[in-house]
Amino acid sequence: MQTKRTIFRNLWLPYLLVAPQLAITLIFFLWPAGQAVWQSFLREDAFGLKTTFIGLGNYERLLDNPEYLNSLKVTAVFSISTATLAIVLALVLALAVDRMLRSARVYTTLLVWPYAVAPAIAGVLWWFIFNPTIGILPYLLDRVGYDWNHSLIKRDAMILVIIAAAWKQVSYNFLFFVAGLQAIPASMREAAAIDGAGPFKRFWSITLPLLSPTTFFLLVVNVVYTMFDTFPVIDAVTSGGPAQATNILVYKVYRDGFVGLNLGSSAAQSVILMAIVISLTVIQFRYIERRVTY
Amino acid sequence: MVENQRWLNILAHLVLIAGVLVVAFPVYIAFIASTHEPSAFVSGVVPLLPGSNAANSYADVLTGGVSSQMSVPISLMLKNSMIMALSIAIGKIVISILSAFAIVYFRFPFRQAAFWMIFITLMLPVEVRIVPTFQVISNLGMLNSYAGLSIPLIASATATFLFRQVFLTIPDELMEAARIDGAGPLKFFKDILLPLSRTNIAALFVILFIYGWNQYIWPILVTTDDKYQTIVAGIKRMADVVDSEPLWNYIMATSVLAMLPPVVVVIMMQRLFVKGLVETEK
Structure with missing residues (x-):
């Protein structure tokens, strides 16, 4: 990845600068996306009381x-x-x-x-x-x-x-x-x-x-x-x-x-x-x- | 022009005039509809010439005079839309320019990882991850708040890439000179990088303001309290009347008000708008 020939030296400042963006990405992008992947392997009963792991069942059902x-x-x-x-x-x-x-x-x-x-x-x-x-x-x-x-x-x-x-x-x-x-x-x-x-x-x-x-x-x-x-x-x-x-x-x-x-x-x-x-x-x-x- | 063919020039003008008319047609009809009394629509077909009720229609929607079909005045919705659009545009610019600065001007462990994490946001538009994102917002207690309306939308890979690109074109000598003169990273950022990327920021702001203003499904989900309703999301609720004929003049007056701010921004700042559009797609 491209960078500058000379750079600033600082131990904590770069982390502070990327922190807001990474925090939002983690909480509102990666976490929900992960949830979606996890939930796609689960099946909830009609009353939302019991969830069971069914693997690729949801996908198979969809394609049928x-x-x-x-x-x-x-x-x-x-x-x-x-x-x-x-x-x-x-x-x-x-x-x-x-x-x-x-x-x-x-x-x-x-x-x-x-x-x-x-x-x-x-x-x-x-x-x-x-x-x-x-x-x-x-x-x-x-x-x-x-x-x-x-x-x-x-x-x-x-x-x-x-x-x-x-x-x-x-x-x-x-x-x-x-x-x-x-x-x-x-x-x-x-x-x-x-x-x-x-x-x-x-x-x-x-x-x-x-x-x-x-x-x-x-x-x-x-x-x-x-x-x-x-x-x-x-x-x-x-x-x-x-x-x-x-x-x-x-x-x-x-x-x-x-x-x-x-x-x-x-x-x-x-x-x-x-x-x-x-x-x-x-x-x-x-x-x-x-x-x-x- | 290679050669001057009269009939081709005339044809081009005709095509353009037809294009302009087709493009303007729906907005013209909407504006005309907003200037009529509600009774003008029962006769069977939409009027094509302006009526005399314009002042009333707009005054009524702005102050909430049509209480049967909307619970809050449009002026409040306009304020909410403005807050949301500005928070999204400014928020995206601030977090992106900071992270681009870190990625270009520092070398630190996990720099590559940070870059890729930001890149991934490009591939997860809110419509795709809508159900789980809603669950996160609701768990954090951010429903019905301006924070809930704007923060989940402000991570932006495009803006970060744009600033990274801009910073990479800024000559290294500037930074070396600044360092010799004793400037630290924050001073360099404030006194050199920010002024140099001013037009990029402005161009990006135009695009992001439009993006924020035009959000639709997210405000509908996050705001169950009408106090936080935005105008673009509110129109649907006005049009969805079950047991009576929709009040077309009010719906169309609201539509005109809803498209006015972003359209004015595009027309007034056309040069910046085009720049922003082309740059964010690189």
Whole structure:
């Protein structure tokens, strides 16, 4: 690990300096994580009176549970759709801003502020717009013959949470794409133009390949975002329904733990989620190392 | 620009204008809804032009005039959100900058272990360990307190890494010069490191303030006493009325108030915001 050539010599000061952070990490991060691992091997009876050690029983039960498998599928559909939608829209907007000279700054300001809106609020806003009785969009959809009702129709509920989650994420992706586009040397595109490549040809064979590191990075970040940070969107808009159609993994951990009081199963789900976050973090860090040498 | 193609420029403007409109659309609808009387929503579809009830809606939610659907005025929730966001942002910055200082400028046994322990926090977002963390807070008697709202969220690997990165780029000569002049570690930290990392601190503060303000599930779990309710968490409770039609104008007025502070921060400090966003992802 890197350090300075010269350092301060002090026996107790460094420990004092790291102590606050380590104390919080131990008490609120490592201890609960350890508890989750331990509880995932236990089973509590219905009255919470007796706990028995059942080894991997909770995990086996989960993998046999159609509800859990459904939640896995729902999470995959939700994550991939949201990430794709947010990345594609952001790329289109970033390409357009990249053509602008004077107005780029104004457009950027007008496009980035949704980052600051809480996911829960984003959920409430879209829930209001899509409200089946008074919402504006169901009213318009009704005109063209589509009867929107996200509290009954599974597909409608999924579309709604995808839109609400993506709306907020576009601004983030947009900023990174703008930075990525600015890093592409103008000379490359000019050379291609001189060779006779039109704007679309240049996009496919120069801009897009050179943006691929940014795109990959955003894909990982967006998947992490949709898997964990969209909890409030789900809670505010659909509460996982209708009929489990939007019950993503992280929401199920919470429901099973706090509402269903099935602590063992909830803990096992927590551990599986931790494994997923850890692998995604590793992927992200590997990639960043590559970007440095790129 | 490589070549000036008129139709492409027009297309780009059209795409951007459409993007800006789609992005602003939900907030526009929310704002319009907040300016109407509750009766405007029974007719069947949301109004699209402003009404005349804006002053009443906002005054009512701020002072708690809608007692049937909320137990505390929004002004109190705004205060709670502000306390929570500031504690999280300042707390994260303070503990991270101190530990980064220790890790970069000292060599001590278990330094590597300390670094890895901080690194692990990156992999344990609160949503994942939510049930056991709640149990810890409740065992420590921290439910319904500002400490319970903020402290479990303030350990941050990203902030520590950011400061470590900043310190590593500060030339060694500065420290050697300071030592020759007789400055101890704390004086060096206060008079050289802090001023040099000022813009990084500001950029990080913008991002962390937004993070803290927008917390949702944690305040809902930790605060059963409405006195500590935060605004983002409180909206859900307003919207979840069982036996009556939700009071849309109040819900939307609250939503507008809830997003106003972080959005203003992003727009006013756009440069710092972008810097913070890009740096914390490194």
